[in-house]
Amino acid sequence: MPSNSGVLGGALWNLTGSVLPLCVGVVAIPVLVAQLGVERFGLLSLAWLLVGYFSLFDFGLGRALTRLVAVRLSSGLEYEIPDLTATAMGLIRSLGLAAGVLLATLSTWVVGWLAISAALSDEVLVGLWVLAGALPFVLLSAGWRGVLEAYGRFDLVNWIRIPLGVALFLAPLVALWFSKGLVPVIVSLAVTRVLGWWFLRFMCFRLRPDLRRANGFSRALVWPLLTFGGWMTVSNVVGPLMVYADRFLIGGLLSATAVAYYATPYEMVTRLWIISGALTGVLFPIVAARLVADREMVRLVYWQSMKCVFMLFLPVVAILYLFAGEVIDWWLGADFARNGQQTARLLLLGVFVNALGQVAITVVHGAGRADWAAKIHLLELPFYLAALVLMAECHGIEGVALVWLLRVAVDTVLMAILVERLLTVTNRYLFVLTTLSAGVILLLWLAGGVENLAARGAVALVMCLACAMLLPRQLRGLVQVSRGSV
DSSP states (O other): OOOOOHHHHHHHHHHHHHHHHHHHHHHHHHHHHHHHOHHHHHHHHHHHHHHHHHGGGGTTHHHHHHHHHHHHHHHTOGGGHHHHHHHHHHHHHHHHHHHHHHHHHHHHHHHHHSOOOGGGHHHHHHHHHHHHHHHHHHHHHHHHHHHHHHTTOHHHHHHHHHHHHHHHHHHHHHHHHHOOSHHHHHHHHHHHHHHHHHHHHHHHHHHOGGGTTOOOOOHHHHHHHHHHHHHHHHHHHHHHHHHHHHHHHHHHHTOHHHHHHHHHHHHHHGGGHHHHHHHHHHHHHHHHHHTTTOHHHHHHHHHHHHHHHHHHHHHHHHHHHHTHHHHHHHHHOHHHHHHHHHHHHHHHHHHHHHHHHHHHHHHHHHTTOHHHHHHHHHHHHHHHHHHHHHHHHHHHHHHHHHHHHHHHHHHHHHHHHHHHHHTTOOTHHHHHHHHHHHHHHHHHHHHHTOOOHHHHHHHHHHHHHHHHHHHHHHHHHHHHHHGGGO
16 A cells, blocks of 8 residues: 555544544534524434435445455556546446435425424425535545545545535534525535545545546446445445434434434434544455455454454543533533433443444455345344334333444344354454443443442543553554554
């Protein structure tokens, strides 16, 4: 790879590209809630969700492009990369246009299904049309980002990701400065997505000037892209559907206000995935390029990554879980704390468990076995949706959060089993992983019920100190076992 930053260097770039926007979001979200109102902010949360979900309509081609480019770089077949990229982008462009048309067509139905006041219906409809126009650029951005990641140029990726992530929160505030309502806010989001596409494309052209002149659509390359990408699409459509279905069901079965009480802590606690995402983004091209030639190295990188993610997540999750009520009260006020504290705690546990699952599924995808993950997600989907509806009606947003936690726990265990089969290792890793995770969750649950702040603080301090003592050794181990791959 042209970048000399290595695994931790690439992960730090990815982490920086996610943390800085998150810091801006912590400050901007209360202002957005105050200016838009709870109902409009709940709809803005759904708009963020739609952009993220419909971006998966690239049929996994962005991820497939990353894998295939990484394989060609490691195999000395760089001359195929321009035609491979041109073919992938042609397919993504067509899919982007189809996704935009689909969203525009479904807009009226979506507006009618949401439990919103009549005064907001026109705003939501126009906003959905604006998002439909931006979708082709969102999908193409994923393709160009995939090329940069295959080259290990996470520095270039994050030079663009940082301002775009900041704009996700600041652009709506700027729009509200000039015009009130939901439509200008959504227009500002669409503009930032288009700018992101242009800059990612520009960076790829600077990295490989011959990509600018690549116009060949190779039919021979379509099948490898679609074979991997097709299963990635099943996993990427069904998986996020299970992630996002909770908020849409809350919006339809309960209210847009309930969406705000659920989605606001959800959006913030799931930002912790930037920690695992920073590492898995680097891990994916390594697995794709090295699995066949050095399976033992991939096994060691996988296990070291698991341990690092566990120890990086635990202190943050422990502090936020044990002081969830106080943090939400300070950040968003007593009303949000009263309605969202227990939900936030359940979501935090789910985020912790799912972060480990992200490492496992990255290895599965990097090995080219996206079909395994997709089949599991298809099997889980009907049971998960049925449980969501039942628990939403019986227990409100807390019931929804509990179902989500149980689903990601099952998913993580299944993905870990698949990795052990793929890497031909024993079940010792899985036993250690599940035992430690269950112990941590039990301890947090017991400590969370204690009224005394000092006692909760002591538990959080012990967890933080234990991780601080063990983490440096695990990070050094990760660098050592992956040094030959960068």
